[in-house]
Amino acid sequence: MSLVQILTIGIPCVIALVVALRQTRRRAHPLPPGPRPLPLLGNALQIDTKRPWLTYTVWEKIYGKLMYTSLLGIDMVVISSETIARELLDKRSAIYSDRPVFRTSELAGLDFSSALLPYGETLQRHRKIMHQVMRADAAISYREIYSRHANELVVNLLNTTIDPYQHVHLCMASLIVAITYGHTANMDATLTGVSELADVAKRVLTPEKAALFTAFPFLEKLPAWCLGGDYALLGHSKELSRQILNEPFDEVKGQMAEGTASKSLVADFLSQADGDTDEYMMKCIALTGYLAGTETSASAVYTFIMAMALYPDVQARARAEINKVVGHDRIPSIDDRASLPYLDAILYEVLRWCPPLPLGIAHVTSKDDIYNGYFIPKGALIVVNQWALSRDEDTYPDASRFDPNRHLTAEGQLKVRVFNHFVFGNGRRICPGRSFAENSVWTVIVTILSVLQIDHARDPDGNRIEIKPEFTHGAGIHPEPFRCSFESVNTTREGQLRAMMNLK
Numbered sequence: 001m002s003l004v005q006i007l008t009i010g011i012p013c014v015i016a017l018v019v020a021l022r023q024t025r026r027r028a029h030p031l032p033p034g035p036r037p038l039p040l041l042g043n044a045l046q047i048d049t050k051r052p053w054l055t056y057t058v059w060e061k062i063y064g065k066l067m068y069t070s071l072l073g074i075d076m077v078v079i080s081s082e083t084i085a086r087e088l089l090d091k092r093s094a095i096y097s098d099r100p101v102f103r104t105s106e107l108a109g110l111d112f113s114s115a116l117l118p119y120g121e122t123l124q125r126h127r128k129i130m131h132q133v134m135r136a137d138a139a140i141s142y143r144e145i146y147s148r149h150a151n152e153l154v155v156n157l158l159n160t161t162i163d164p165y166q167h168v169h170l171c172m173a174s175l176i177v178a179i180t181y182g183h184t185a186n187m188d189a190t191l192t193g194v195s196e197l198a199d200v201a202k203r204v205l206t207p208e209k210a211a212l213f214t215a216f217p218f219l220e221k222l223p224a225w226c227l228g229g230d231y232a233l234l235g236h237s238k239e240l241s242r243q244i245l246n247e248p249f250d251e252v253k254g255q256m257a258e259g260t261a262s263k264s265l266v267a268d269f270l271s272q273a274d275g276d277t278d279e280y281m282m283k284c285i286a287l288t289g290y291l292a293g294t295e296t297s298a299s300a301v302y303t304f305i306m307a308m309a310l311y312p313d314v315q316a317r318a319r320a321e322i323n324k325v326v327g328h329d330r331i332p333s334i335d336d337r338a339s340l341p342y343l344d345a346i347l348y349e350v351l352r353w354c355p356p357l358p359l360g361i362a363h364v365t366s367k368d369d370i371y372n373g374y375f376i377p378k379g380a381l382i383v384v385n386q387w388a389l390s391r392d393e394d395t396y397p398d399a400s401r402f403d404p405n406r407h408l409t410a411e412g413q414l415k416v417r418v419f420n421h422f423v424f425g426n427g428r429r430i431c432p433g434r435s436f437a438e439n440s441v442w443t444v445i446v447t448i449l450s451v452l453q454i455d456h457a458r459d460p461d462g463n464r465i466e467i468k469p470e471f472t473h474g475a476g477i478h479p480e481p482f483r484c485s486f487e488s489v490n491t492t493r494e495g496q497l498r499a500m501m502n503l504k
């Protein structure tokens with residue numbers, strides 16, 4: 001028998017065998033339980049498209065903490081248990097670390113983002129640099145930048161009775177830009193550009209938007225403007241992304257050459273760079289940090305403010321702890337953190353009460369797997385329903401209540417010594433910016449509590465304007481708009497803070 005004959009007969013046999021084995025594997029091990037799918041559509045029509053985590057949380061009660069659902073032919077496994085998330089995403093990370101491909105990310109020029117990279121060599125190199133510049137001790141070294149921005153926020157909020165979201169967002173956005181690039185002449189232009197890019201990312205990086213190009217690939221050949229809607233943004237976004245990747249980075253490089261660069265992630269990176277250093281990669285990481293870190297951190301601060309207005313007893317206890325530990329005439333710094341367990345408990349509770357990314361960022365399996373007798377196919381989307389974790393009544397009784405005590409022992413110490421919150425994800429894709437997030441948000445909340453009393457705003461007749469603890473929808477969430485009032489409760493600290501900012 002010739003080689004060609006062997007191949008002609010052999011290859012189909014091998015393929016048939018592999019397919020048969022796969023089918024057998026599927027048959028031998030059922031998919032995890034889940035709602036009955038419709039042909040082609042799967043469970044797409046049964047899901048609350050604005051807040052899918054609510055549907056998955058209801059289904060969890062019926063089908064369990066490991067659930068299978070199918071969306072327009074895509075396999076999806078939803079995990080509603082921290083233990084299962086760790087078993088799969090941490091312990092079997094070799095299989096569970098890939099990301100879904102969004103066709104729109106390339107078309108919008110967003111495919112540079114570390115968060116969207118498939119698992120592989122490039123991602124590993126990104127993560128190595130991220131670890132180098134964002135690890136816990138590096139994050140602490142930016143304490144001065146956290147305090148400066150926290151002080152600015154307090155001054156902006158003082159004596160206002162407004163919806164604080166714009167101030168909070170600007171504070172966290174400029175804090176992250178300052179950490180990433182330091183002082184640059186074009187900081188405002190950078191901020192505007194990156195905010196615009198983040199907005200496009202939110203609008204086009206959804207499975208539904210990406211699916212259009214997968215179903216009709218010829219659409220990619222058309223000019224973006226003739227597609228209309230959010231698709232019209234794709235071309236502009238690609239140009240903007242190229243510009244924002246390069247301009248602030250090049251400015252820091254110029255400052256380094258002149259010896260005028262201030263402390264920043266990019267400056268730290270460039271000072272450690274050698275001949276093999278990949279500058280393009282650092283540009284991508286720098287911009288990813290902004291896109292991944294701003295809305296999430298701003299969400300946490302905004303949630304904190306709402307919780308303080310709704311739970312004055314928690315606010316009073318936190319302020320009492322600050323006064324007891326550091327006295328009445330100093331604002332605590334990150335160095336006091338270990339002595340202020342109630343403040344950490346508040347931070348834990350803020351992240352639990354409103355997880356900024358309620359479904360995290362989806363992982364994808366790179367191989368078939370079997371878990372607890374269930375078959376998990378290669379290529380399945382793996383989603384950890386953080387909302388379900390946050391509302392698990394067994395772990396968090398009366399879960400819709402904001403109660404920092406749940407994170408403390410009877411002696412008032414933190415139950416968990418290491419900050420290891422489920423909101424930061426799992427395994428090889430765990431959020432590399434978590435130490436930044438933790439330290440910056442902590443500094444902002446301790447500074448606010450040291451100086452400001454947060455209360456309900458009042459209407460012109462003096463009636464209290466009620467706040468409903470409700471959250472927005474989308475991939476990233478935060479409280480629905482609300483108004484509250486901010487008054488100084490400590491003029492010594494207020495004066496100190498103004499002096500630090502050289503304000504009267």
Ligand code: HEM
Binds near residue numbers: 289360361425
């Ligand atoms: C409260 C604030 C934050 C929350 C709740 C948060 C949450 C998350 C989550 C859930 C993921 C996906 C993890 C996974 O796939 O399992 C992630 C990824 C990521 N985060 Fe954060 N994050 C926050 C702040 C930040 C900050 C401040 C930065 C950078 C300065 C940052 C940078 C990143 C990056 C680069 C990734 C992608 C990692 C990868 O795909 O390998 N995040 N974050």
